Amino acid sequence: MHSYSMPVELLHGESYEFIKRLTSEGLELMPTKKHRERLAFYIATFKSNKTIICTDRIGWHDAAFVLPNKSFGSDKDEIIYQSSSEGFHKFDTKGSLQEWQENISKYCVGNSRLAFAASVAFASPLLPVVDLTGGGFHFRGITSTGKTTVLLVAGSIYGGSDTDPHGFCDTWKATANGLEAIAESHNHALLCLDEISECDGRQVGEIAYMLANGRGKNRMAKNISARRPLNWNLLFLSSGEQRLADKMREAGQRVKGGQEIRLCDLEADTSKFGLFENLHGFDNGQEFSDYLRRASKQFYGTAISAFLDWLVKVDRESIRKNWRGFQQKFISELLPENQKYPSEVYRVASRFALVALAGELATESGVTGWTPGTAQSAAKVMFDNWFANREGAGGSDAENAIRQVRLFLESHEQSRFQVLGEGENQHEKVINRVGFKRKNPVNKETEFLVFPESFRSEICKDLDVKFVASVLAERGFLQRDSAGKFQKLERCGEPKAKRLYVITSNIFEGEDDERRNV
Numbered sequence: 001m002h003s004y005s006m007p008v009e010l011l012h013g014e015s016y017e018f019i020k021r022l023t024s025e026g027l028e029l030m031p032t033k034k035h036r037e038r039l040a041f042y043i044a045t046f047k048s049n050k051t052i053i054c055t056d057r058i059g060w061h062d063a064a065f066v067l068p069n070k071s072f073g074s075d076k077d078e079i080i081y082q083s084s085s086e087g088f089h090k091f092d093t094k095g096s097l098q099e100w101q102e103n104i105s106k107y108c109v110g111n112s113r114l115a116f117a118a119s120v121a122f123a124s125p126l127l128p129v130v131d132l133t134g135g136g137f138h139f140r141g142i143t144s145t146g147k148t149t150v151l152l153v154a155g156s157i158y159g160g161s162d163t164d165p166h167g168f169c170d171t172w173k174a175t176a177n178g179l180e181a182i183a184e185s186h187n188h189a190l191l192c193l194d195e196i197s198e199c200d201g202r203q204v205g206e207i208a209y210m211l212a213n214g215r216g217k218n219r220m221a222k223n224i225s226a227r228r229p230l231n232w233n234l235l236f237l238s239s240g241e242q243r244l245a246d247k248m249r250e251a252g253q254r255v256k257g258g259q260e261i262r263l264c265d266l267e268a269d270t271s272k273f274g275l276f277e278n279l280h281g282f283d284n285g286q287e288f289s290d291y292l293r294r295a296s297k298q299f300y301g302t303a304i305s306a307f308l309d310w311l312v313k314v315d316r317e318s319i320r321k322n323w324r325g326f327q328q329k330f331i332s333e334l335l336p337e338n339q340k341y342p343s344e345v346y347r348v349a350s351r352f353a354l355v356a357l358a359g360e361l362a363t364e365s366g367v368t369g370w371t372p373g374t375a376q377s378a379a380k381v382m383f384d385n386w387f388a389n390r391e392g393a394g395g396s397d398a399e400n401a402i403r404q405v406r407l408f409l410e411s412h413e414q415s416r417f418q419v420l421g422e423g424e425n426q427h428e429k430v431i432n433r434v435g436f437k438r439k440n441p442v443n444k445e446t447e448f449l450v451f452p453e454s455f456r457s458e459i460c461k462d463l464d465v466k467f468v469a470s471v472l473a474e475r476g477f478l479q480r481d482s483a484g485k486f487q488k489l490e491r492c493g494e495p496k497a498k499r500l501y502v503i504t505s506n507i508f509e510g511e512d513d514e515r516r517n518v
Contacts, residue, residue, distance in 0.1 A: 002026065005054060005082040011044050054082035058091075059188030059233075060128050065308050067091045067189075072305075073312030089185065090159040090168045093301030100299040101369040104156055107292065109370055110278030113139065113146075113268065114292075115378035117154035117237055118368070119359030121190040122307055124235045126358050128188060129316050130323045135212045135261075135351050137382075138196065138238040139275075141268030146275030147239035149289045150268070151192040152296040154237055157307075158190055160300035167296050168192060172199035172238070176207050180216035180230045187232040189304075196240030201251025205259045208244055211236055212262035235355075238263060254462055255400055261344045264351070264386045303367050310365035319361075327353045330376070334383055342398070345387070352383040398471045401463055405472065406507055408459045409448060413437065417448060420493055434458060435500060436492050446505035447479075449490055455501045469501065477507040 155168030359375020
């Protein structure tokens with residue numbers, strides 16, 4: 001028996017594409033126009049007593065979860081995936097759940113990166129259940145540490161391929177438009193993107209935003225009406241030798257804090273055996289990695305089927321209630337309540353908490369074969385890894401602002417600031433002057449007195465001026481006047497005072513402190 005979900009509009013075309021599909025699967029039909037027309041007429045007029053609901057999107061549909069090759073929880077009416085195009089997918093199965101557990105899942109125990117990545121795979125279907133938006137996790141490290149292997153292990157939960165060396169994974173080597181279609185085809189499922197270095201640095205930041213926010217570009221249809229934008233909600237795994245920020249800077253792009261939060265940077269190397277902490281009897285990390293790569297091509301797709309079979313039968317409201325308490329407890333154990341953290345840190349912590357919960361639910365349902373607490377422990381290890389290695393200790397937007405100001409001062413301190421000295425009436429001429437600099441007679445610090453327009457158009461280029469000034473003032477890098485304003489009246493050796501931004505040189509000393517302290 002062969003099954004094929006065919007859109008009815010294919011019956012009314014001239015190309016008879018559906019006949020090509022049927023004959024490729026064994027239908028014997030004379031290759032004449034008369035026979036093709038008769039077959040189309042027969043299918044169009046045949047009346048069936050069975051009703052099937054069709055959808056062109058995978059993921060949750062009310063109480064049912066739909067994958068391209070199977071549906072879960074559709075008790076009342078059968079619901080299946082149907083696309084007008086013959087879209088290629090890797091949501092296939094091979095082997096049994098027990099074989100996947102024995103050959104892949106059990107090796108995740110004792111390996112924080114493997115257990116965490118596998119838990120991410122189970123977390124994607126929970127996003128709409130707990131009402132969270134998506135995001136990504138990027139495993140970064142030098143070549144041959146096992147970054148691709150961790151993606152293959154996570155991907156084996158959903159599917160794979162006997163012939164494609166990437167297994168269930170896709171690559172970053174695609175345009176933003178191409179990744180839109182790939183992302184929608186993974187709605188409420190896992191997306192794996194290997195080798196961020198292959199992506200255009202001018203687009204990679206935009207793509208990270210797009211994948212996490214779950215919405216593609218608005219486009220116009222052929223009849224000049226608005227076309228439905230592609231949308232999705234998913235978690236994705238990424239790998240590469242570079243950070244997202246480094247890839248963007250390589251192309252001359254400015255990094256926004258939201259991009260780094262949407263794609264959390266994780267260090268792949270454990271300082272033991274590359275990506276691994278426990279080799280489970282293998283001689284070295286390379287041998288262990290090679291084994292997992294082979295296994296991911298032999299056993300795949302059964303884990304997500306078992307998990308979804310269990311998930312559609314569970315009361316989702318009970319999961320939501322359990323989530324609130326789990327989230328609060330998880331975050332409180334990672335971020336002590338007596339300290340203050342930027343809001344984006346809590347947002348990222350919630351994403352890690354969902355991964356922990358998903359891994360524990362997959363264990364509770366008997367899918368992973370792990371002992372309780374394995375997923376939660378791995379998620380905590382990886383959150384600590386992200387927290388310790390993120391760029392700066394405060395909000396990313398704030399750190400980027402300080403970094404930009406610091407870079408300008410480092411680059412132009414000797415050439416674009418006119419020196420003020422005690423008792424001096426004549427000053428050396430400065431080309432493209434942006435302000436003055438002087439020594440504070442009390443603390444001996446250098447003070448940069450910046451013209452408002454230069455501060456706005458050059459130092460704060462592409463940034464919000466008030467935000468930058470407030471961040472500098474909060475860190476003690478910008479002096480306020482007696483009324484608390486960001487600009488101070490300064491004479492600068494001239495009869496008439498001017499309103500200037502006064503930035504202190506301790507902005508250079510603060511770089512190391514920012515990385516150590518919150």
